[in-house]
Amino acid sequence: MSLRSIVRELKEMRDGIGNTSTRGAGSRVSQRRTKSHIVPDMTLTSLEPIQQGQWANIPSELLLDIIRRVEETETSWPARAVVVSCASVCKSWRAVTKEIVQTPEQCGRLTFPISLKQPGPRDSPIQCYIRRDRETSAYLLYYGLVPSENETDKLLLVAKKIRRATGTDFIISLVADDFSRSSNTYVGKLRSNFLGTKFTIYDSQPPHGAGIPPKSTRSSRRFHSRQVSPRVPACNYIVSTITYELNVLRTRGPRRMNCIMNSIPVSAVQEGGTAPTPTSFPEITDEHFCSASAPALKGKGPVGDLSNSTLPVQEMPVQSQGPVESLVLKNKSPRWHEQLQCWCLNFKGRVTVASVKNFQLVAAVEPSHNVSAAEQEKVILQFGKIGKDIFTMDYRYPLSAFQAFAICLSSFDTKPACE
Template sequence: MEGVSSNRSMSYSRWSYDSTLDDEGSNLRQQKLDRQRALLEQKQKKKRQEPLMVQSNVDGRSRARRTKQCEEQAPLVESYLSSNRSTIYHGISSSMNFDEEEDDEDEVSSSSSQLNSNTRPGSATSKKSCKEAASASTPPVSEPAIDVDDLEEFTLRPAPQGITVKCRITRDKKGMDRGMYPTYYLHLEREDGKKVFLLAGRKRKKSKTSNYLISIDPTDLSRGGESFIGKLRSNLMGTKFTVYDSGQNPGKTTSSLEATILRQELAAVCYETNVLGFKGPRKMSVIIPGMNMDHERVAICPRNDHESLLARWQNKSTESVIELHNKTPVWNDDTQSYVLNFHGRVTQASVKNFQIIHDNDPDYIVMQFGRVAEDVFTMDYNYPMCALQAFAIALSSFDSKLACE
């Protein structure tokens, strides 16, 4: 019995010794991961201080404090409420109609008067537009009527004309040490300071190209889930992206019934490749479906690659599509950096910061995106863009593109 007891004690002591080694090994691994994470954060922080990052125009903000009359420095949401901005606003609306028909005389005459921030077009943008137009005529200016009751319908609906939809994106890195990708959450920022969840997105594992799933449920990011609303997919180089809704892939449809619910292409993003290795702000083109005379998005459901948004843009077949570009940052000699005026909505320098405009009206910001904290970004969009389009475009900016960095 003593021999057996001795063997048991020896086995127990050996097990204790082995478990101690395992604990020490796991502690060492954790310390190593912590050190690597700290070094990475220091590197990213140092990188954001480089002059080639796009920074918010600090001088612009100080000038705005000195003179409130300066139109250039007006807050983004009010920048087109004066009479001349109202004219520009109607101009870009008409330029985005693929029918290329002139506006009615009533619309032209109304552009000379001040555009209230709650004004909406009389034509339908959704099934709820008539009801919304009626309810939007009386609310105070400080509380734009943005209906988010039907989340799926809202995220696909173009922003109301005359209202900038202000949002915030937060990046959750939990699980990255286990090989998982970050999760991105989009929230609507209300005037009362409250935030309303809109969308969540995450990159899929084991995919040959970057493939982000987008959902209206923050806890269900599966492809087969009922909350799946769209996806963002890149090419092999990671420089061209396409945004789809939740419809069927034409290459996988097996019946005529499925063919009636083919997926729509909602946007395409093309980052200019950096062949010469020049470091500086990114250059991007954004192609979205055009709007018809009823201010409804044109449905683009390509059955093959030749009918896609990217193919139309590359072949200069731009009928029924809108081509947008990022606004070129200006070099500031005083700060020795590239700057853009984000009107206080962006506070940290980043190569990811951008503003999207139409060439016909560079003062009308269709969308802007930029960093305000380590894992917090603001995202604002205007007509004719919708939340899903803007969020997917922002997700493309997070992706690592070796060919254009």
């Protein structure tokens, strides 16, 4: 039997398990997650009660060789979904697959959902694009150079824009049909102030190495208790702040922005430096469940909107292990083109339409940090327009896909005081 035949059989067996398992919340989560074109690690646990079968008894040497060959041959999506299928067979297959699959920093590929929280490669950037849906106020992040005609691009993240009286929220999820912060598809959010000059990025899980907040902390954000799973923490961790400089006098020039990455040390851009790289989603236990000690709340009933609920949601700053200086990113200064009479940046063909939203971010470091000039000029994140409601997003180390996407979302919000 050829390798492709084995993989095809495994995929059919996994699909059969998903169709027959209709009991419990695990099956519902698995069906909902399939729409995101990427299977989260958490959904794989729903197969464990029935994971022991004929494929679980394969010798470890043969199993290692099979999965290694699949990993080497299926390098792009949608074919790379076979690698995820191998991890869905059983517990032993999942352990071997996770051992072989490398992080985006090492291989330059996205495989599991945790890859969206891991830093990108150091040399060549990961190229993605964002599609804006004006009717639904949604922003969809796809993995690929440009939109394909057959719509086989892999959906990574989706953001929903919600306008408030005091600002704007962008709720970020793994799927396009569930933006509830009580769901395990919730990834994080971006929140702006009233003027659109300051944004805060919140992560649904603590950054790698950060402590879990005490469960006695309270916040004004609320969910209805019936809508919250006891396995999903209602917490938000501040991982970055984005500020746009005021332009009250309407002086000539593009937007100017600064990003303080609270969860990334400035040493990450130095030679031999490393950025936090989570390897899996954290286990949620009762003692880590932030809203376990929530007091009884008064109210006549639940409100269905995801922004008006009745269970506290904490918004916690990152707890650092010591006096570590955070990495600061600034937009690369453009040059004035006399013939075109406009500001220009070299996007190397990835941006084709002039827009005030276009930007490139580089590291803003002091000379005392001993960062080479080449590293200071290296573009860590670039974002720009290529068509109506189509934008490219290229990011590299030490940013993750989630952090890069949240920074790009800040460019979509209206900024009357900055333009």
